[in-house]
Amino acid sequence: MRDQRTVRCTYYIESAKPPADAAAVMAGEQSSGTFVPVPGESPRIRERHAAHVVEVRELERRSPSLPSRSRPEQVRAANVTIDIPMENIGTDLATLWTTIAGNLFELGELHACRLNRLELPDDFVAAHPGPAFGIKGTRRLIGDAAGALIGTIVKPNIGLSEPEFRQVVRELARASIDLVKDDELMTDQAHLPLERRIAVATEEIRAAEQVTGHPTMYAFNITGDLAGLRRRHDMVVEAGGRCVMLNVPVMGLQALEWLRSFSEVPIHGHRAGLAASMRADGLGVDYGVWQQLARLAGADQLHVSGLRSKFYERDEEVAGNIRGLLAPLGATTPVLPVLSSGQNVTTPAPTFSAVASTDLLMLAGGGVAAHPGGPAAGVRSLRDAWAAATEGVALADAAERRARAGDDALLRAVEKFGQGAG
Amino acid sequence: MRDQRTVRCTYYIESAKPPADAAAVMAGEQSSGTFVPVPGESPRIRERHAAHVVEVRELERRSPSLPSRSRPEQVRAANVTIDIPMENIGTDLATLWTTIAGNLFELGELHACRLNRLELPDDFVAAHPGPAFGIKGTRRLIGDAAGALIGTIVKPNIGLSEPEFRQVVRELARASIDLVKDDELMTDQAHLPLERRIAVATEEIRAAEQVTGHPTMYAFNITGDLAGLRRRHDMVVEAGGRCVMLNVPVMGLQALEWLRSFSEVPIHGHRAGLAASMRADGLGVDYGVWQQLARLAGADQLHVSGLRSKFYERDEEVAGNIRGLLAPLGATTPVLPVLSSGQNVTTPAPTFSAVASTDLLMLAGGGVAAHPGGPAAGVRSLRDAWAAATEGVALADAAERRARAGDDALLRAVEKFGQGAG
Numbered sequence: 027m028r029d030q031r032t033v034r035c036t037y038y039i040e041s042a043k044p045p046a047d048a049a050a051v052m053a054g055e056q057s058s059g060t061f062v063p064v065p066g067e068s069p070r071i072r073e074r075h076a077a078h079v080v081e082v083r084e085l086e087r088r089s090p091s092l093p094s095r096s097r098p099e100q101v102r103a104a105n106v107t108i109d110i111p112m113e114n115i116g117t118d119l120a121t122l123w124t125t126i127a128g129n130l131f132e133l134g135e136l137h138a139c140r141l142n143r144l145e146l147p148d149d150f151v152a153a154h155p156g157p158a159f160g161i162k163g164t165r166r167l168i169g170d171a172a173g174a175l176i177g178t179i180v181k182p183n184i185g186l187s188e189p190e191f192r193q194v195v196r197e198l199a200r201a202s203i204d205l206v207k208d209d210e211l212m213t214d215q216a217h218l219p220l221e222r223r224i225a226v227a228t229e230e231i232r233a234a235e236q237v238t239g240h241p242t243m244y245a246f247n248i249t250g251d252l253a254g255l256r257r258r259h260d261m262v263v264e265a266g267g268r269c270v271m272l273n274v275p276v277m278g279l280q281a282l283e284w285l286r287s288f289s290e291v292p293i294h295g296h297r298a299g300l301a302a303s304m305r306a307d308g309l310g311v312d313y314g315v316w317q318q319l320a321r322l323a324g325a326d327q328l329h330v331s332g333l334r335s336k337f338y339e340r341d342e343e344v345a346g347n348i349r350g351l352l353a354p355l356g357a358t359t360p361v362l363p364v365l366s367s368g369q370n371v372t373t374p375a376p377t378f379s380a381v382a383s384t385d386l387l388m389l390a391g392g393g394v395a396a397h398p399g400g401p402a403a404g405v406r407s408l409r410d411a412w413a414a415a416t417e418g419v420a421l422a423d424a425a426e427r428r429a430r431a432g433d434d435a436l437l438r439a440v441e442k443f444g445q446g447a448g
Numbered sequence: 449m450r451d452q453r454t455v456r457c458t459y460y461i462e463s464a465k466p467p468a469d470a471a472a473v474m475a476g477e478q479s480s481g482t483f484v485p486v487p488g489e490s491p492r493i494r495e496r497h498a499a500h501v502v503e504v505r506e507l508e509r510r511s512p513s514l515p516s517r518s519r520p521e522q523v524r525a526a527n528v529t530i531d532i533p534m535e536n537i538g539t540d541l542a543t544l545w546t547t548i549a550g551n552l553f554e555l556g557e558l559h560a561c562r563l564n565r566l567e568l569p570d571d572f573v574a575a576h577p578g579p580a581f582g583i584k585g586t587r588r589l590i591g592d593a594a595g596a597l598i599g600t601i602v603k604p605n606i607g608l609s610e611p612e613f614r615q616v617v618r619e620l621a622r623a624s625i626d627l628v629k630d631d632e633l634m635t636d637q638a639h640l641p642l643e644r645r646i647a648v649a650t651e652e653i654r655a656a657e658q659v660t661g662h663p664t665m666y667a668f669n670i671t672g673d674l675a676g677l678r679r680r681h682d683m684v685v686e687a688g689g690r691c692v693m694l695n696v697p698v699m700g701l702q703a704l705e706w707l708r709s710f711s712e713v714p715i716h717g718h719r720a721g722l723a724a725s726m727r728a729d730g731l732g733v734d735y736g737v738w739q740q741l742a743r744l745a746g747a748d749q750l751h752v753s754g755l756r757s758k759f760y761e762r763d764e765e766v767a768g769n770i771r772g773l774l775a776p777l778g779a780t781t782p783v784l785p786v787l788s789s790g791q792n793v794t795t796p797a798p799t800f801s802a803v804a805s806t807d808l809l810m811l812a813g814g815g816v817a818a819h820p821g822g823p824a825a826g827v828r829s830l831r832d833a834w835a836a837a838t839e840g841v842a843l844a845d846a847a848e849r850r851a852r853a854g855d856d857a858l859l860r861a862v863e864k865f866g867q868g869a870g
Contacts, residue, residue, distance in 0.1 A: 056633075057606050071607035092727050094760040113639065114606050120671050121635045123698050128632060128720035131727060132759040132789075184479050184536050185493035210550060211478075213543045217535065249542050252674065252706035276545050278700030284674035298550035305514050305553060306728035337554040338516040367554075 032109035034080070034145040035126050038308060040091055040138035045082045045104035048136060053077035053108050055133065056125055075114055081107040090137035091308030101137045117153035119279050119319060127311050138308030144315040148356065154283075154322035156358025159292035161385050164326060164362050167268045167292065168204050169241050174374065174384040174412045175204040176405055178394040179366070183209030188222055194395075195227045199234030199242045201402035203394065205387060208247035210273050210298040214258070220246065221261055228265045245271040245294035245327075252281060256288060263290045269327075275299040279323045286324025294364070295325030305338060314350045321355050327362040327387060333377045335367035345380035352383055362387050369393055370443040371407050371436060374415035384416060398438050407439035421445045454531035456502070456567040457548050460730060462513055462560035467504045467526035470558060475499035475530050477555065478547055497536055503529040512559035513730030523559045539575035541701050541741060549733050560730030566737040570778065576705075576744035578780025581714035583807050586748060586784050589690045589714065590626050591663050596796065596806040596834045597626040598827055600816040601788070605631030610644055616817075617649045621656030621664045623824035625816065627809060630669035632695050632720040636680070642668065643683055650687045667693040667716035667749075674703060678710060685712045691749075697721040701745045708746025716786070717747030727760060736772045743777050749784040749809060755799045757789035767802035774805055784809050791815055792865040793829050793858060796837035806838060820860050829861035843867045 028034060041048035057077040085103040115121050131139050157163075165171050180186070180194055198206050206227070214220040227244045235241050248258035248270045262270050271294040274282050285293055303310035313330070320328055330348050333341045351363045363386050365377065370393030378384070390408055397404030410433075414424035422445055425437040450456060463470035479499040507525040537543050553561050579585070587593050602608070602616055620628050628649070636642040649666045657663050670680035670692045684692050693716040696704050707715060725732035735752070742750055752770050755763045773785040785808050787799065792815035800806070812830055819826030832855075836846035844867050847859040 071604055075604075075607035092760070093729060095762050114633070114637065116635075116637050118635060118672050120673070120695065120698050121633070121637070124632050124635075124671065124695050124720050127724060128695070128698065129723075129759075131721070131723035132753070134758055134760045136760075182493055182497075185497035190490075210546050211536070211543070213538075213540060213546075215536065215538050215543070249546065250540050250702075251542070252702045253709055273542065273546050273550070276542050276550065276700070277702055278698070280672075280674045280699055280703060287675055298546050299553070301551075301553035302549060302732040303724035306731045307515060309728045309731075310724040331554070336556055337551075338514070338556045338558075339554075340517050 028145070029109065030147045030149065031112050033112055033115060033122065033126065033147065033150065034107060034109050035141055036105055036107045036143035038103070038105055038138060038140045038142055039136055040088065040101040040103045040308065041136055042096065042098040042101055043135060045084050045102055045106060046079065049079040049082055049104070049106040049108065051133065051135065052106070052130055053079050055129055056108065056110055057114060075111055077108050077110040079106060080109050092137050094137055095134045098137070103138070105142070112147050112150060117150055119154075119283060119323060122150070123279065123319070131309060140308050141311045141315050143312070144318060146318065151322065151356035151358070155286070155324065156321055156355065157324055157326040157361050158286065158289065158359070159326040160359035161362045162359065164243070164292050167241070168243050169239070171204050173416070175387040176408045177205030177207060177387050177389045178203060179207050179209050179389055179391050180212065181209070181391055181395055183211050186218055188218060188226060191218055191223065192226045192230060195230040195244070196234065197401045198394070199231045200237060201394070201405045202238045202240040203242055203401070203405045205243045205245060205269070207245035207271055207294060207389065210247065210249070210296045212247050213250050220248070220258060224261055224265045224267055228267050232266065241268075243269045245269040247271040247273070249273040249277055255281065255285060259285065259289055267291065269294055271296060273298045274320055274325065279319050282320065282325060283323040292326035293324060295320055295328045297329040301338070313347045317347070317351055318355060321358055321361050325361055327364050329364045329366060332365035332367050332369050332373060332388070333380060334373050335369070337367050341376065341380065348381045348386070352381065352385060360385070364389060371411035371421065371439040372443055372445060374408070374412045375421060378412075378415040384412065393439070393443065396442075397435070398442060399435055403435035403438065406433060407435040410436040411439070450567070451531065452569045452571065453534050455534055455537060455544065455548065455569065455572065456529060456531050457563055458527055458529045458565035460525070460527055460560060460562045460564055461558055462510070462523040462525045462730065463558050464518065464520040464523055465557060467506050467524055467528060468501065471501040471504055471526070471528040471530065473555065473557065474528070474552055475501050477551060478530065478532055479536060497533055499530050499532040501528060502531050514559050516559055517556045520559070525560070527564070534569050534572060539572055541576070541705060541745060544572070545701065545741065553731060562730050563733045563737050565734070566740060568740065573744065573778035573780070577708070577746065578743055578777065579746055579748040579783050580708065580711065580781070581748040582781035583784045584781065586665070586714050589663070590665050591661070593626050595838070597809040598830045599627030599629060599809050599811045600625060601629050601631050601811055601813050602634065603631070603813055603817055605633050608640055610640060610648060613640055613645065614648045614652060617652045617666070618656065619823045620816070621653045622659060623816070623827045624660045624662040625664055625823070625827045627665045627667060627691070629667035629716060629811065630693055632669065632671070632718045634669050635671050642670070642680060646683055646687045646689055650689050654688065663690075665691045667691040669693040669695070671695040671699055677703065677707060681707065681711055689713065691716055693718060695720045696742055696747065701741050704742065704747060705745040714748035715746060717742055717750045719751040723760070735769045739769070739773055740777060743780055743783050747783055749786050751786045751788060754787035754789050754791050754795060754810070755802065756795050757791070759789050763798065763802065770803045770808070774803065774807060782807070786811060793833035793843065793861040794865055794867060796830070796834045797843060800834070800837040806834065815861070815865065818864075819857070820864060821857055825857035825860065828855060828857040832858040833861070
């Protein structure tokens, strides 16, 4: 058991210095934060508040990953683990983030600095409520929907008139889809204000439920100014909406935490912009670190790219991130991983094979809207593809079987999107 | 004159595709956001809402800067300029950021994506109040202090007891320093709560002013949960404090914008964590872009690293960023650039030589606290060094002249910190 009074961080670093010395600089920057000894830095303070380097694993030498003031030909790479006294941080997320992911990235003598692993003390985790709804609460609000949930994004995301938007939502809700979400670019633009989107979508969803019996959830993007965040949330709730969406990296983890403190509905956490501090080798923060904080801050549903997506992460990375999301985090309610980008009937099989779970929300854009038989056929084709994946039936076989039974939705989707690579 | 109804962005990109095709994908992602044509994407919508590629400047081929699903040996690099209709965005900062710095960084077919330049339409700029105090307002609150302002950071930043903290502030305030600030790691920890810091610092500053006649400004770091942001601001103001500080990248631009809407005192904008999305070649956002939004959101004082600092940016980059901060932004009040890290008597000369301005706040840590003659001598030595820099007098000559006139503060600082390289 490690010391539960410290926050443990593992960084990948590069430096011209010996790695142990570079790690010592980082530990200093994260606790006492100065290089010129100053009066008042007493033994008592060092004893109680200093961060400690607990492990240095040197790797081979390489050329620098990041630009700096100095330009060494070769640097020494290492994974270093540092323990920071929890007393320095308390339980505040912003203070934690400043400490573990603040000035460190700027240090000129580091030619790479990436936070790859974060182990929080139990007391830190326990100080945060985590998701209020999570997987269970989301399913409950969608009529106790079981299995992988099928969702989609309103497209085109910019420029729909109100009648056009109404038509899109009507078709999707009548297709018995589990969730419809705003695109991350849809906020409160004048050509289709959030207030009208809420009114129209909740109206169409209620009407569709009378026919289908299935209560589609709509994630309304309430990203925007903080002064209006609560008002926008309240608009959703008062109209009978059952989900709000936040672009978390744009708004910040504190905005998510604050929304969690008053939200009466699940929070759909988008990750637009996260890659800016995640994608470079040797810089920023790994998804596995960020997702812990997003969960503590209270996201009920959290984006994680998707296998076979148009985004950069390779399938094994995405699968690892999904497994990370599904792993326990203290006593918090499990969060619902949201798969997006390039999702269609070919993706359930590799996804289920990689993560062995259907506690997922799969967002299919073209896979729903561009299905030749229309959105309802698109939704059916995706549910059939998930059934095939969990039963271990090949997609082509499942498509033929369903077609023989009178529903060619999967067959036509397979014709359009292919059978997938594996 | 360019079209004032669009937001113009210039990105550095790499792709295996022809640059014009890659740019078209980006324009699509930033406006209609899907690759499979969907019903409803009408000519009207395209006409009114599509983003347009206005320039593609191809560079030489190179190896990819960023990891992706695909691993081409060589990619085609280019600077591409894209115009996005302002109507798609409105005037909301979060929507702007999501549009220009959101999913684009994740695109698998881009092997680099960095937003290097942002040109906002006049109407967008005019929709934001910008700083409420800025350079002028800050100077006014420090007794109309002229020239480069001298500040420092409380050190050690973690672990000071209340009596120790009192002693530090007392010495600094009696040294007639212009500004004292919390370290970015000092928030509201239990061992020295913000409320006590405010009480002690304002008390000591008032007492010192009776002696010195100089009203030192203290920047209290109110970074933390958003639910408590206003309460923390109010604590500062009610105690007579004259500045609040925010770790802007950690809290988000929206938190800054919100704080601006009610703050009664200048906002000191720290940039801890910004480098995570700024330092990698080929990824993220340039400082010149970010600072525009931080100014629109209302930072009165904004960190910009420092020449000769321990941070990664080279002096010419720092100087360019300072000049960018000092450049006009619509009708907004000019923001005060804050120089930090490694600042001492050797840095005024190269700084003034590079930016030709004293509208600066120079934070010197060790340069004040570790001066052999104590903080008051540290502050005098820095003021003398700035006087020498603006008068074009060599540091050693100025130090001797001052020593002959009876003040050896600069001389002793030069002995400790050197005369600088140039």
